[in-house]
Amino acid sequence: MVQPGAGDSVAESAAAVVGRLAVKLDEVTAQTQRLLLDEVADLQGDAQLVQLMRDNVAANIDTVFSAIRHGIPVEHVEAPTAALEYARRLAQRDVSANALVRAYRIGHQEVLKILLKEIRDSELDVQRQLDVFEEILAVTFRYIDWITQQVLTTYQNEYDRWQESRNRLQAEVIRGILEGDDDVDLDATSTAVRYPLRRTHLALVLWFDESDDQDELGVMERYVHDYAAAVGAGDRVLFVSADRLTGWAWIPVESESIPVLPAPAGAPLHVAAGRPLPGVAGFRRSHRQAQVARAVLAAAGAGPGRLVSAAESGLMLAGLAGGNLDEVRIWVAEVLGPLASAGAADERLRETLRVFLRAGSSFKGAAGELHLHFNSVKYRVARAIERRGRPITDDRLDVEVALLLCHWYGAAVLAA
CATH class of the missing domain: 3.30.70 (Alpha-Beta Plaits)
Known part of the structure; x- marks a missing residue:
């Protein structure tokens, strides 16, 4: 086993320390993965996802160890295939990007702890140990910064593609339901959407x-x-x-x-x-x-x-009657007469009369709903009937419907 020597450069000493750990890659990977599964609950999944996570952890550790051992600049390193595929798989399963970033930070911290122990167990003097740790820290931080950018870009591209595909499928299923498909498999469709x-x-x-x-x-x-x-x-x-x-x-x-x-x-x-x-x-x-x-x-x-x-109250009726607003406007004017004008005063009179009729022609009930005095309601009702130009006893239903349409459509059915 190669031990870092006193005459080596700091980079050579760091390479020797990492080389000693490289032969224990499986052990380092397992320890790091256990911590990630404990600390980031969103990463727990089926056996296939857990295995891909293991491959991802192993690939990242092996890649950064190789960069340190061989002096490869981080910008010349290629992102591990397993790391990119793991990011895609998390995107497809709606696991948040935050969970992915946390995993890299926590994993980095755990690997640094393992590296620090290996440095302390080496035969290097204290100053060289500090220099080696500083060297490893600098490389691993540059790597984590670089790799998280790579996997986040991959994650976001896959998330957008996956969401677009799923939303399109979901929209098709929903439109099928709305169009009245009587052979809907409730459980399968519920799962699909x-x-x-x-x-x-x-x-x-x-x-x-x-x-x-x-x-x-x-x-x-x-x-x-x-x-x-x-x-x-x-x-x-x-x-x-x-x-x-x-x-x-x-x-x-x-x-x-x-x-x-x-x-x-x-x-x-x-x-x-x-x-x-x-x-x-x-x-x-x-x-x-x-x-x-x-x-x-x-x-x-x-x-x-x-x-x-x-x-x-009355909204669905107004909707059903609103298919031809030009005809509605003519009919409202025929029923309400001058009371169908768009002025603010007539609007107050219409609303008072509408509430009064809906309350069963109760002045007291209308006053409570409108927060008006009893006599104010009585005056407005009389004034509304006067504006209309004839009593409401013979065609009360028409008046109520016309008032309802005015309430919901406003100026769209009123005379200028």
């Missing part, structure tokens, strides 16, 4: 009208996950991009009574929610309801960051 189709589903449609931001889909996906956390959805949510500014989402919920959360502050994000409904049929129906709600908001001119739910 990684979402529990047997549950009760709350569907969301999210979109930006336009945006200069480059992370619109990221904003939407974060909102969906925050929403899921707020309503106690423990399982994985399903989010898929319909285009750059539009996303579809489903959240598995325990109850069919789920609150609709406000859109995120400061983001011009619109959200339309369906009702929570069970099974594959509910998965489809809740999504269609969200699409109807979206159509209403879009026709009305949604404004900055609005959110609506199909559970809101």
Whole structure:
């Protein structure tokens, strides 16, 4: 066995120390791998992944040892095939890049401890031991900095490719479900889209009208996950991009009574929610309801960051009636007369009359909902009927529907 001699250079002494460890590569690899599996839980996996991890650790240690033994500049070293393949495999399994970087840092620390012990056990004097350790430290740090850049680039390229492929497959499966495939294998499809189709589903449609931001889909996906956390959805949510500014989402919920959360502050994000409904049929129906709600908001001119739910009174009826807004506008004017004008005063009168009729013609009930005095409601109702130009006793249903359409579509169905 070669011992570092007193007359050797520091580089030669370092090479001798590393040479003594090179014959124990299997032992060094096993010790380092055990530590990584204990310290980085995300790296634990099946036997195949663990074996590839071992090959990765061994290849990296062998590569850096060779660089030290033969004086090879780190920039001339080629990344080990096993290291690059391990990075790709982690990307395919959604293991975070942070776990990969931690593994390299922890592994580096463990190998340095082993090297330090080998240096202390050598016959070198104390000063030469310090010089050798400093030499090895410099080379290994340059190597770790270099190799982490290589594996992270490989990881990110594979992650992007894998996500694009998986998202495309996922989108195809989802569209198949929405188009009414009655032969859906629930368990196989749930596995394919990684979402529990047997549950009760709350569907969301999210979109930006336009945006200069480059992370619109990221904003939407974060909102969906925050929403899921707020309503106690423990399982994985399903989010898929319909285009750059539009996303579809489903959240598995325990109850069919789920609150609709406000859109995120400061983001011009619109959200339309369906009702929570069970099974594959509910998965489809809740999504269609969200699409109807979206159509209403879009026709009305949604404004900055609005959110609506199909559970809101009259929204689905407004959506079904909104197929031809030109005809709706004419009909609303015929039913409401001058009360269908776009002025702010008529808007207050319409809203008061709408709430009054929905409350069963109760002035007290309407006053409570509108936070107005009883007499104020009574005055506004009388004034609204006066503006209309005729009583509401003979065609009350038409009036209620017209008021509902005005409430949801606003200026889109009002006279100028």
